[in-house]
Amino acid sequence: MSAAYGAPLRPMLFRHGLLVIAAALVLFPFLWIVAAAFKTQIALLTGQLLFQPTLANFVDVLFSSTSDYVRNFSNSLVIASASTVLVLVVATLAAYSLQCMQWPSWVLHSMLGWSVIFHMVPPITLAGAWYSMFRTIGLDNTYTGLILAHTTLNLPMALWMMGVFVRDVPRELIEAAKIDGAGTPRILRHVVVPLVRPGLAAAGILSFIFSWNEFAVVLTLSQRQTATVPVAIGKYAQENTIAYTEMAAASVLSMMPAVLLLLIAQRFIVRGLTTGAVK
């Protein structure tokens, strides 16, 4: 097999050896935190390698009356899902408009240019202004405010990605649909959307994950009722006596969506992350 690719066996083993070491370095912290989540505080503090696994940390995180974790988790689900749907709708419409509807080129360039700049400045620079604006109109500490903030944060990425995918839709198909009398809504629904589905999957999955992971903005715009999972984890670290094993258990639970999406939709994630970088 390897001879067919012109690669002798020994260098092959050497390469795999290096890659296995790298993979182990990447995986080790994850395995360590999973182990910590199943340890008692004493087992963690004494650094036992072999220990009696316990579910007590998970029980505390999920069911203890002092823990908000279940609410944080459902807040995260609501905010990430809603902002993802909004991002996809807004980005797909805008990408179609910019790529296929003959805007003067300065419109296209200023939209994409502003997107790039906004994507790259630290979100915390705008969080202060969002806070004071939302507070004025009563949107602070609400789902609506957080959903709008996350939609705005993820829009540049989605706009960029959907732009690449919409650009690849064959113009002849759109022109043919026009000649057949289809209006813009029908062209979008029956021509564009079916063809950019991989793009929607990629942008949607990444937008969900990024919203799920976002910390700084939620920290500044939310209070107890609307706080998301990252804020919950951040709070553990701020307490005087840190409940380390509970923090580990909450961390493990909070990683589940990312792990799940990675296992079932890796293709789209890779495509999303590398779109624009390669083209």
Place this chain on the structure above:
Amino acid sequence: MYLSSTENGRSASPEGLVENVSLLSLNRDRFWRNLTLAPAIVLFLALTVLPMVNLVVLSLHDIDWAQGLSSWTYVGLKHYASLAADSLFKASILNTLVFSTVAVSVQMVLGFALALLTSSIVHGRLFYRTVFLLPILVPGIIIGAIWKLMFSFDFGVLNQMAGAIGIMPRDWLGDATYSLASIIVVDIWHWTPFCFLLLLASLETLPQDVYEASDIDGATSWQSLWYITIPLMLPAIAVTFVFRLILAFKVFDEVYLLTGGGPGTSTEVVSFTIFRRFFTEDRPGYGSAMSVTTFALIALMIIVVSAVTRRKGSTS
């Protein structure tokens, strides 16, 4: 430009109707064109442009809260002037620069090496790629939590390992000698996979015939790496480097969780200083001046970089 669609209509319609039909469809096209872009424009105006204006206005005022009411005092450029003398802000800019350049340089080297290794193997690519993707997708704050436990002075795995080989335990996060380096290590662990992924994607698009030709000419694999792969990859390497560098300026979550900027100012980074001034110390005017300055500096940097790369691209 608009005429491309109406010209089709013209050739298909009878003479007398031409003007009406094309005018009508032109209007309809315009309507849909504006409507489809409107949501994005509204969102950008309301939640990025307006806040920027808001920040600029805030930065020229002192805001005091009394009984739920804010009183604004115009102070001109006072906040910008005191920015220059703010030693915390200066320390944070310096730390952010050191942090980004060191972390991203290491990430690029490691990421490129891993990408080369992965692209040269036949079996198991999917496995390695899945593993390497994991850190990119996990919340930064959790990465902070994981490493906070691993760095712990009392029970962290790092000190346990150090103890096993007879090295004195160290306070990786609480000792100013190591704290910034520890944050950099975490960032390298977190983002090397991203460099790996982007570089692997461009490696996979390189033309194969050049390699076949160099094989026939008897080039060693080091030679083909040095004379073919690296020159061909240079644009991708440059883009990935700059992209990661600018994104590294954003760092907040890990610092918030691991060190909170300390000890002293050893891990103070720009995002964290803005957060501290604006929210913790409740000085919106001053925090806004800091935000505006940071925003302007980064925007300027992006514009310069893209102008330079565009010029390079057009001359070569």
